[in-house]
Amino acid sequence: MNVDIFGVYFPIVLLIVIGFLFVAVTLLVTKVVRPNRPTPLKQQIYDCGENPVGKAWSAFNVRFYIVGLIFIIFDIESALMFPVVSVFKKMQEMGNGGLILIEILIFLLVLIFGIAYCWRRGDLDWVKSYHVNKK
Amino acid sequence: MENTVVSYFFQFDCVKDFLARMSESLGFNVIPLFVVAVFLLAILVVIGGLALVGGAGTLAERKISADMQLRYGPNRVGPYGLLQFLADGVKMFLKEDVIPTDADKFLYLVAPVLCIVGVFGTFAVIPFSDGFAITDLNVGVFYLFGISSLVGVGVFLGGYASNSKWSLLGGLRGASQIVSYEIPVTLSALSIVLLAGGLSFGTIIGAQSNLLEQYSWGHGLPWNWFIFHNPFTIVGFFIFFIGALAEANRAPFDLPEAESELVSGYHTEYSGMRYAFFALAEYIEIFVVCGTAVALFLGGYNVPFKIGGDGIVGQLLQAGVFIGKTFAMYYVVIWVRWTLPRLRVDQLMTLCWKYLTPISLFNLIGCAVWMYLFNGKSFLQLFF
Numbered sequence: 355m356n357v358d359i360f361g362v363y364f365p366i367v368l369l370i371v372i373g374f375l376f377v378a379v380t381l382l383v384t385k386v387v388r389p390n391r392p393t394p395l396k397q398q399i400y401d402c403g404e405n406p407v408g409k410a411w412s413a414f415n416v417r418f419y420i421v422g423l424i425f426i427i428f429d430i431e432s433a434l435m436f437p438v439v440s441v442f443k444k445m446q447e448m449g450n451g452g453l454i455l456i457e458i459l460i461f462l463l464v465l466i467f468g469i470a471y472c473w474r475r476g477d478l479d480w481v482k483s484y485h486v487n488k489k
Numbered sequence: 490m491e492n493t494v495v496s497y498f499f500q501f502d503c504v505k506d507f508l509a510r511m512s513e514s515l516g517f518n519v520i521p522l523f524v525v526a527v528f529l530l531a532i533l534v535v536i537g538g539l540a541l542v543g544g545a546g547t548l549a550e551r552k553i554s555a556d557m558q559l560r561y562g563p564n565r566v567g568p569y570g571l572l573q574f575l576a577d578g579v580k581m582f583l584k585e586d587v588i589p590t591d592a593d594k595f596l597y598l599v600a601p602v603l604c605i606v607g608v609f610g611t612f613a614v615i616p617f618s619d620g621f622a623i624t625d626l627n628v629g630v631f632y633l634f635g636i637s638s639l640v641g642v643g644v645f646l647g648g649y650a651s652n653s654k655w656s657l658l659g660g661l662r663g664a665s666q667i668v669s670y671e672i673p674v675t676l677s678a679l680s681i682v683l684l685a686g687g688l689s690f691g692t693i694i695g696a697q698s699n700l701l702e703q704y705s706w707g708h709g710l711p712w713n714w715f716i717f718h719n720p721f722t723i724v725g726f727f728i729f730f731i732g733a734l735a736e737a738n739r740a741p742f743d744l745p746e747a748e749s750e751l752v753s754g755y756h757t758e759y760s761g762m763r764y765a766f767f768a769l770a771e772y773i774e775i776f777v778v779c780g781t782a783v784a785l786f787l788g789g790y791n792v793p794f795k796i797g798g799d800g801i802v803g804q805l806l807q808a809g810v811f812i813g814k815t816f817a818m819y820y821v822v823i824w825v826r827w828t829l830p831r832l833r834v835d836q837l838m839t840l841c842w843k844y845l846t847p848i849s850l851f852n853l854i855g856c857a858v859w860m861y862l863f864n865g866k867s868f869l870q871l872f873f
Binding site: 360362364365366368369370372373374376377380381383384385387388389390391392394396397398399400401406409410411414418421422424425428429432433435436439440441442443444446451452454455458459462465466469473478479480 | 493521524525528529531532533535536581582583584585586587588589590591592601602605606609610612613623624626627630631632649651652653654655656657661664665668669671672675676679682683684685686687688752757758761762763766834835838839842843846847850853854857858860861864865
């Protein structure tokens with residue numbers, strides 16, 4: 355007899371489905387009991403009590419884009435580090451720890467070089483100084 | 490296979506006998522039914538408990554802040570105001586759900602759902618005890634970081650879809666803050682994975698049970714915890730904690746909803762139950778990050794001296810120890826909020842990219858070298 359019939363990820367799927375159901379049922383119940391009296395004024399965007407000026411969907415600062423780029427590099431790096439790091443202990447017990455250590459060091463040195471480069475270029479500064487480009 | 494709450498109950502002979510007899514008398518195999526029923530029960534208990542934790546979190550926040558500022562706090566509903574969160578919940582139910590005409594309606598409706606489902610999803614791997622974790626995945630830590638990123642997506646979408654300037658600023662800040670602080674948090678978790686030699690929470694907590702084999706009485710005592718494993722992990726714990734505060738949008742990193750400058754940040758335009766989902770998700774996420782910190786660094790569910798053994802009593806004690814440690818951390822999180830002033834955006838980014846990330850990279854290298862030089866022995870094992 356075996357209880358592992360639905361696979362390992364079955365409880366997770368079940369949990370997420372029930373999470374959605376929880377949200378849906380709550381929203382349905384509130385829909386029944388809550389008032390619903392929309393007026394054009396009530397449905398305006400909050401702009402400190404004034405009539406809203408323009409839309410919020412406009413161009414925003416490029417520094418968010420740079421942070422996003424650096425994040426993607428580091429996130430991929432940590433995703434790739436997970437397998438190496440989780441076998442380190444086993445390899446160490448087998449006597450191959452040095453190999454993994456060198457792998458980790460090479461991988462991290464590339465990243466450290468990357469972050470040092472970004473730092474030097476000033477991409478990590480939130481308020482970017484333009485004096486660097488002038489000289 | 491992985492340990493799940495089902496496989497824990499299935500190891501008892503009486504459960505096996507009962508299932509065999511039920512199958513015989515009913516004429517079909519009841520095991521699938523049993524599996525689904527136990528999972529459903531466990532999940533309903535967890536989600537019910539979570540809603541309670543979220544509600545009680547709001548109350549605890551108000552009570553503790555009142556305590557720190559020499560006020561009484563809520564004290565009208567129920568004894569000592571303990572039922573305040575129920576009253577707040579009922580109020581949320583009865584509030585009108587205002588959807589701005591200019592908003593992107595689909596994204597506006599989806600964002601709070603993403604937030605709360607992302608937080609619920611993390612609870613599949615939170616280890617309450619070695620039998621009562623819903624499932625102990627062999628990629629547990631990885632799964633946890635993956636699914637909790639949904640919250641960041643929800644925050645950003647909520648801010649973007651509202652079409653309000655305050656919301657957009659809050660959502661953008663939230664997105665950049667959550668993605669930035671994920672780096673130091675993941676890197677310090679990696680150093681623990683490296684020392685434990687596995688990604689499942691069972692392996693990680695098992696590695697903190699008893700380090701000194703000749704002294705078996707020392708089971709579960711603080712010196713076995715990973716925070717005291719070597720000098721790098723102590724630093725790693727604080728980096729993890731700071732980063733986790735920022736990922737849960739807690740003060741001093743509550744820039745996405747900075748009420749004194751952005752009205753209410755990413756949920757300015759939300760009202761009624763949808764606002765409640767954002768608030769609930771925030772308070773439950775604090776529980777998740779505290780629980781993760783406890784599991785990774787503070788010994789998880791290990792009961793001191795192994796009181797209670799491996800039976801049902803032991804399991805309940807383990808769950809009690811885990812939840813108790815998590816609530817202690819929860820108190821620290823609230824304490825920090827009412828002690829420290831909020832950071833500026835540029836200070837926030839400087840702290841993450843110029844301090845925490847380099848330190849955690851150094852930490853990871855340090856842990857790897859320690860592992861290689863001392864064969865993964867802890868500071869204590871080197872002397873005893």
